[in-house]
Amino acid sequence: MSKPGLISMSVIKRMPRYYRFLCDLLELGTERISSRELSNRMGFTASQIRQDLNCFGGFGQQGYGYNVRQLQTEIGKILGLNNRKKAIIIGAGNIGRAIATYITYEFKTFDIIGVFDKKESMAGQMILGMPTRHISGLEEFCKENLPTVAVLCVPTSAAPEVAAQLNSLGIKGMLNFTHYDVALNYPDLQVENIHLNDSFMTLCYKLNKN
Amino acid sequence: MSKPGLISMSVIKRMPRYYRFLCDLLELGTERISSRELSNRMGFTASQIRQDLNCFGGFGQQGYGYNVRQLQTEIGKILGLNNRKKAIIIGAGNIGRAIATYITYEFKTFDIIGVFDKKESMAGQMILGMPTRHISGLEEFCKENLPTVAVLCVPTSAAPEVAAQLNSLGIKGMLNFTHYDVALNYPDLQVENIHLNDSFMTLCYKLNKN
DNA sequence: TAGATTGTTAATCGATTAACAATC
DNA sequence: TAGATTGTTAATCGATTAACAATC
Numbered sequence: 001m002s003k004p005g006l007i008s009m010s011v012i013k014r015m016p017r018y019y020r021f022l023c024d025l026l027e028l029g030t031e032r033i034s035s036r037e038l039s040n041r042m043g044f045t046a047s048q049i050r051q052d053l054n055c056f057g058g059f060g061q062q063g064y065g066y067n068v069r070q071l072q073t074e075i076g077k078i079l080g081l082n083n084r085k086k087a088i089i090i091g092a093g094n095i096g097r098a099i100a101t102y103i104t105y106e107f108k109t110f111d112i113i114g115v116f117d118k119k120e121s122m123a124g125q126m127i128l129g130m131p132t133r134h135i136s137g138l139e140e141f142c143k144e145n146l147p148t149v150a151v152l153c154v155p156t157s158a159a160p161e162v163a164a165q166l167n168s169l170g171i172k173g174m175l176n177f178t179h180y181d182v183a184l185n186y187p188d189l190q191v192e193n194i195h196l197n198d199s200f201m202t203l204c205y206k207l208n209k210n
Numbered sequence: 211m212s213k214p215g216l217i218s219m220s221v222i223k224r225m226p227r228y229y230r231f232l233c234d235l236l237e238l239g240t241e242r243i244s245s246r247e248l249s250n251r252m253g254f255t256a257s258q259i260r261q262d263l264n265c266f267g268g269f270g271q272q273g274y275g276y277n278v279r280q281l282q283t284e285i286g287k288i289l290g291l292n293n294r295k296k297a298i299i300i301g302a303g304n305i306g307r308a309i310a311t312y313i314t315y316e317f318k319t320f321d322i323i324g325v326f327d328k329k330e331s332m333a334g335q336m337i338l339g340m341p342t343r344h345i346s347g348l349e350e351f352c353k354e355n356l357p358t359v360a361v362l363c364v365p366t367s368a369a370p371e372v373a374a375q376l377n378s379l380g381i382k383g384m385l386n387f388t389h390y391d392v393a394l395n396y397p398d399l400q401v402e403n404i405h406l407n408d409s410f411m412t413l414c415y416k417l418n419k420n
Numbered sequence: 421t422a423g424a425t426t427g428t429t430a431a432t433c434g435a436t437t438a439a440c441a442a443t444c
Numbered sequence: 445t446a447g448a449t450t451g452t453t454a455a456t457c458g459a460t461t462a463a464c465a466a467t468c
Contacts, residue, residue, distance in 0.1 A: 016408035062450040063444040080418030094308035173417045190416040192409045198226035199402045206400040207383045208290030272426040273468040
């Protein structure tokens with residue numbers, strides 16, 4: 001069960017949630033927790049929790065449960081949260097600036113080393129103590145600084161070109177805020193889509209149904 | 211198959227994506243499309259597309275395929291995109307301001323009628339031509355203007371209190387950017403979570419695996 | 421009519437839940 | 445030891461895919 005690559009996305013997608021709840025428990029000073037108790041707090045079944053965790057190894061102990069600190073550390077390792085990665089933001093509009101700030105203060109695994117925009121008027125404007133750079137300097141910057149992650153906050157119309165460029169410049173992973181389907185066109189890139197519009201529409205549906 | 215309430219979330223979650231692709235096709239001037247052709251463009255199987263659409267009705271025609279405009283209109287109706295809803299933003303930080311702006315220009319179904327923040331120093335600052343309001347005025351504002359949707363952009367620590375208040379003030383749906391589990395605590399509210407951190411961690415996992 | 425493509429049923433696949441023996 | 449709770453297997457459930465008759 002602990003062979004990597006065999007673990008389904010359904011399981012992976014739940015890991016950040018476990019991590020979050022374990023962090024909360026740690027802060028509360030909880031030392032141990034059973035799958036049953038976690039189940040109550042998180043809304044997953046105890047069975048699923050044990051099943052999920054066992055994909056990566058036997059972190060628990062019969063009759064005792066799980067050690068909160070150990071489990072949190074293990075999940076952190078599984079997710080690779082300790083491997084810091086250099087990231088750049090493409091698009092210094094509202095979303096781009098918000099995400100740059102958010103990542104810098106709330107998600108230490110990514111290290112924002114540059115913010116780029118196409119607009120000449122943006123160039124030089126300070127974000128997080130760094131000057132916004134014009135997109136024309138992207139290639140040189142990447143060759144010098146070797147970022148591996150990019151956050152795509154440009155208008156969807158600009159996305160195909162930017163994605164192609166980032167791909168050729170050695171970017172390995174992307175957070176895609178546009179509606180352009182990067183993953184479909186670059187199957188070797190790791191992509192996480194954050195389609196705000198999709199979430200809005202799903203909420204609309206739920207609201208109209210009730 | 212077209213009984214409402216019986217349609218699974220897996221299907222619903224794909225509808226916004228259909229809608230998006232159909233909008234693109236419309237802009238390209240495409241009149242008709244087959245499930246097979248859609249399948250190629252979207253990366254779903256043709257079988258799944260037909261299965262999904264048939265949950266809501268037979269929008270296609272044998273031997274012809276689907277009429278793009280008609281299908282787009284139908285999916286818009288299914289999602290309820292024409293029923294505009296009054297929305298408020300709680301938390302006027304970077305994310306709050308970015309989302310307020312984004313919704314106003316990119317998602318016309320929600321109409322942002324107020325932005326609130328706890329910080330005294332924020333009060334009065336203009337966003338989208340409206341003054342940011344102090345959170346103390348939330349109750350009065352809601353009673354007067356009856357918003358039904360709220361976007362939660364406060365720090366997670368503040369979320370439980372704010373969620374309780376919004377719930378009691380008649381809010382029906384929430385876009386939750388915090389890590390507080392609103393849905394677990396208010397099962398009658400419609401909630402869409404946008405857990406940026408979870409997306410970041412999932413990307414980390416994918417990057418470390420490869 | 422012949423060709424194309426849907427709507428729909430049946431088969432497969434995968435994910436979740438239940439159960440329980442192992443063991444702390 | 446007795447009680448608790450895991451790890452793991454088996455059973456169930458739901459979602460996806462395949463197949464094909466209906467029909468435009």
